[in-house]
Amino acid sequence: MAAQKVEHYEIATYGSLTQFVKTLGKTDLADLMVQTLEEEKEAAQLLTSIAENNNVKVTVE
Ligand SMILES: [Fe+2]
Known part of the structure; x- marks a missing residue:
């Protein structure tokens, strides 16, 4: 979940940043x-795929 948060x-x-550089006319950037x-x-x-495919097993006692 922490990694997913970082990606988002x-x-x-x-x-x-894409919009900022477009506004500045820097198309290469x-x-x-x-x-x-x-x-x-x-x-x-x-x-998401890793999470959906249950590659992590969680045990609740
Ligand atoms: Fe990343």
């Missing part, structure tokens, strides 16, 4: 921000 924070950050944003989304999806 990064997604919000790179989404905002916008492309880099979009690429990084997509990588963060992929990481979040991987973590």
Whole structure:
């Protein structure tokens, strides 16, 4: 859950940075921000997949 929270924070950050650099007219930087944003989304999806596939066993006593 902690890792998922980090990924979502990064997604919000790179989404905002994408718009900031577009506003500044820095299209080369916008492309880099979009690429990084997509990588963060992929990481979040991987973590979701791990959680959904029960790769972590939890025991409640
Ligand atoms: Fe990340």
